[in-house]
Amino acid sequence: MRKWIRSSALIAVLVGGASLLTGCWDRLEIEERGTILGIAIDPVNDEPPKNITGPHARGVGYRISAQIAIPGRIPLGPTAGGGGKTEQPVWILSATGKTVDDAMERLQEDLADRIFIGQMRIIIVNEQIARTTGMLALQDYFRRNAETRRLIWMIISHGDAKQVLQASPKLERVPTLYLVGTMEHAVTLGKIPNVFLGNYWSTLSSFGREPILPFITGEDNRIYLDGLALFHGDKMVGTLNTLQVAPYMELTNQKQAGYGYSVPLPDEPNQSATLKGTIRHTIIKLKMKQNKPFFDIYVIINGNVHELTSSRHQLSSTLMEKLSIESAQFLQDGQVKFIKRMKRLGIDPIGLGEYVRAQYPVYWSHIETRNRWDQVFAKDATIRLHNTFNVVRSGLAPH
Amino acid sequence: MTDQRNNSSQSMKQESEKPKEASVIQLAMSIGTAIIGVGLLAFPRITVNYVMTAAPAATAMAVLFVLGIGILVAYLGSQYPQLTMFEYGDQLLGKWVGCIIHALLSFYYLELAALATREFGEVVxxxxxxxxxxxxxxLTMLILAAIASRNNVFVVIRILTYYMPWVYFPVIVIVLLTLKxxxxxxxxxxxxxxxxxSLLKAVLTISALFQNILIAGMFIPYMIHPERAWKGILIGVGGxxxxxxxxxxxxxxxxxxxxxxxxxxxxxxxxxxxSLPVFFIERLDPIFVAVWVTAVFTGILSSYYCSIRGMAHVFQLYDHRSMSIFIFPVIFVMSLLPKNIANLYTIVEIVGQFGIILTMGYPVLLVLIHLLKKVLKKKKVLRHA
Structure with missing residues (x-):
């Protein structure tokens, strides 16, 4: 009898426990999910933003366009046989709202399925928002949402962000994936630093370094990577074009070098040599002199000759050495210009302030905020550059 | 068959002759698992809020502090190889004081288990x-812990030992993948x-993560070689x-x-x-949460086990099984008491910082009394001679 009671109690506990473990509340079939792949955030200029979270919502107003994957149409792997399906695998929806959450709520009203941003790969923000209202108010929604990944891209668009999201090049069937691919390849090619969202957030929070974000333009189904957007805190203050990105990459110790540049050939002012870096290494050393930070930046780059416009030269180590010296000079000039511009803008995207914070904590305790460091950087910091360039190879041509 | 063995081990416990089966490695692994608990997720933020970049140093200091306490527990275990911590606690402190302190400790571990469960629930x-x-x-987590804690001491040791690799290796893999x-x-x-x-507070808060170390006091008398317990504790706490x-x-x-x-x-x-460099798994946080659930389970199980063993001892019960069910509604209500997540973390911090005096102070007190008694005894012997 007792055994019977015990076993029935055990069964009751097991059944009850099993029903608790299934997690039925959160069951959601994949086709009932509104899977958002990318989001574009634009300002609302023409009409006042509608809002549904009540009259107290404060915010400048955003127009959010979301690229939503249509279940069953996303091609998984190579499409077999070339069946000639021309249906769009995604759908783009727009909604306005006073805050980001407000706009997302309105988006949810338009969409039957529950919005899911766990697969979101990209957030595109209009330059106008980045320059005027800033990024702080905008990113809080994504920070709080547990579905957001930290490894996604946040991009500033020149002009309409929706246009970038819509641009659907022929190479890839899903526009967002093409965009993500563009960014990832740019990183592996050494064109831009790897600034994913988590990385951007860390820099935005730190006091000794200004964040940057990729800067992009979308025009009739094509995407142009324009360089980087410079920030002062959460507000955008300028841009670096593709050529100006190179000094930034050099000074911030990005291992992958990806920019080609030309220097005049020795003894032949009308001819030029094109070189390309392969691997770089940057060491930043900090000293304090008369209570002012004093930086020595050593940049060591290995590179190859890619093109000579004249064939008069024989392959010789003297030529290579001369090219090395010229290259180092050329790169240094670019860096000097870059630092001058940063000092004029009063921002420190290289993160020299982090070195001060890390190595001279007592001095840093007088600074301790982003604005004060930027002032110190612009006025007091001395930066000396030491470039070393080693031409290592010159391709198959023996001259 | 197994029932018989359980029964015999239970009855043997009553006479102070305890079955001796656990090895040093088992002790090390079970302590190592018992200590890793729910605090894993939030402790970097709490520590950084106190001491900024000195947080790793503060963590290391806390580990050293707990290692010291662990040595004391091992020393007591080697001096009373037949008794659990509560039993020799009674001997050293006397029936009444021991009873009060043990009741406090049991209740404290109950609160720890309740808070850990609530924190787990909030994360999920x-x-x-x-x-x-x-x-x-x-409720799910509590049922799991309550059922597991009803087992006899060797099963609890084996459960903790079994989960050790499941808790440690994935965490290390994730750390390695993020290093770049x-x-x-x-x-x-x-x-x-x-x-x-603030350094003191940080060290106390981190030490509070290690409070389950007292479970060693429950395990040592069941070891084959209680005098080698210090090795197990050092490895477990060190790990x-x-x-x-x-x-x-x-x-x-x-x-x-x-x-x-x-x-x-x-x-x-x-x-x-x-992120794995392979294309098909892009997110690792679900895997991490799954691993973390096992860590939470072992942590809560240890606290729960400490608590019911203590209560069984205070009420002088034949075994701790009945306590497990009796205490279940209490712990469930306790875990639902914090009003919101901010409130929860305030309570966790306060309870941790003050509770440390109880849990870490207890072995220190016992060792002091033990040494004092030893000295007095020696004097007595000398006087008689």
């Missing part, structure tokens, strides 16, 4: 099962303390401590102090930053 509701009521996750995003500048200055009080230090270094290196302050559970976000 916020990050994974967003529409599941928190009561359900809390780290920046050593974020770790510097290594030790720049502006307020000594768990290294895991905490590694996690602290990784989160701080990847995020930096200011970003950590913005993240409720930095360790979870660390898992979000990790």
């Amino acid at each position: 509701v916020t990050s994974v099962l967003q529409r599941t009521p928190v009561e359900v996750t809390v 995003g780290g920046n050593e500048l974020n770790l510097q200055p290594w030790f720049h303390i502006t307020h000594p009080m 768990a401590g290294s895991l905490y230090v590694i996690l602290m270094l990784a989160t701080l290196g990847v995020f930096g102090t200011e970003e950590i302050k913005h993240i409720l559970w930095p360790t979870l976000d660390l898992a979000k930053t990790a």
Whole structure:
């Protein structure tokens, strides 16, 4: 009898426990999910933003366009046989709202399925928002949402962000994936630093370094990577074009070098040599002199000759050495210009302030905020550059 | 068959002759698992809020402190190889004082288990099962812990030992995968303390993560060689401590102090930053949460076990099984008491910092009394001679 009671109690506990473990509340079939792949955030200029979270919502107003994957149409792997399906695998929806959450709520009203941003790969923000209202108010929604990944891209668009999201090049069937691919390849090619969202957030929070974000333009189904957007805190203050990105990459110790540049050939002012870096290494050393930070930046780059416009030269180590010296000079000039511009803008995207914070904590305790460091950087910091360039190879041509 | 063995072991416990089966390795592994608990997720933020970049150093200091306490527990175990901590506690403190302190300890471990369960529930509701009521996750975890804690001591040791690799290896893999995003500048200055009080609070808060170490006092008399318990405790606490230090270094290196302050559970976000270089698994945080659930389970099981063993001892019960069910509704209600997540973390911190006096002070007190008694005895012997 007792055994019977015990076993029935055990069964009751097991059944009850099993029903608790299934997690039925959160069951959601994949086709009932509104899977958002990318989001574009634009300002609302023409009409006042509608809002549904009540009259107290404060915010400048955003127009959010979301690229939503249509279940069953996303091609998984190579499409077999070339069946000639021309249906769009995604759908783009727009909604306005006073805050980001407000706009997302309105988006949810338009969409039957529950919005899911766990697969979101990209957030595109209009330059106008980045320059005027800033990024702080905008990113809080994504920070709080547990579905957001930290490894996604946040991009500033020149002009309409929706246009970038819509641009659907022929190479890839899903526009967002093409965009993500563009960014990832740019990183592996050494064109831009790897600034994913988590990385951007860390820099935005730190006091000794200004964040940057990729800067992009979308025009009739094509995407142009324009360089980087410079920030002062959460507000955008300028841009670096593709050529100006190179000094930034050099000074911030990005291992992958990806920019080609030309220097005049020795003894032949009308001819030029094109070189390309392969691997770089940057060491930043900090000293304090008369209570002012004093930086020595050593940049060591290995590179190859890619093109000579004249064939008069024989392959010789003297030529290579001369090219090395010229290259180092050329790169240094670019860096000097870059630092001058940063000092004029009063921002420190290289993160020299982090070195001060890390190595001279007592001095840093007088600074301790982003604005004060930027002032110190612009006025007091001395930066000396030491470039070393080693031409290592010159391709198959023996001259 | 097994029932018979259980019964015989239970009855043998009554006479102070205890079955001796556990090895040193088992002790080390079970302590290592018991210590890793729910605090894994939030402790980098709490520590950084106190001491900024000195957080890894503070963590290491806390580990050293707990190692010291662990040695004391091992010493007591070797002096009373037949008795559990509560039993020799009674001998040393006397029936009444011992009874009060043991009741306090049991209740404290109950509160610890309750808070850990609630914290677990909050993490699950916020990050994974967003529409599941928190009561359900809390209840599920409590049922698991309650059933597991009804087992006899060797089964509890085996459960903890079994889960040890499941808790440790995935955490280490995730840390390794995130290392390339780290920046050593974020770790510097290594030790720049502006307020000594905040360092003390940080060390106490981290030491509070190690409070389950007293479970060793319950395990040592069941070891084959209780006098070698110190090895097991050193390895167990050292292993768990290294895991905490590694996690602290990784989160701080990847995020930096200011970003950590913005993240409720930095360790979870660390898992979000990790990505396998293979295409088919892009997110590792679900795997991390799954691993973390086992860590939470073992942590709660240990606290629960300490608590019911203590209560069984205070009420002089034949065995601790009945306590497990009796206490279940109490712990469930206790875990639902914090009003919201901010309130929860305030309570966790206060309970941790003050409770440390109880849990870490208890072995110190016992050792002092033990030594005092020894000295007095010696004097007595000398006088008689």
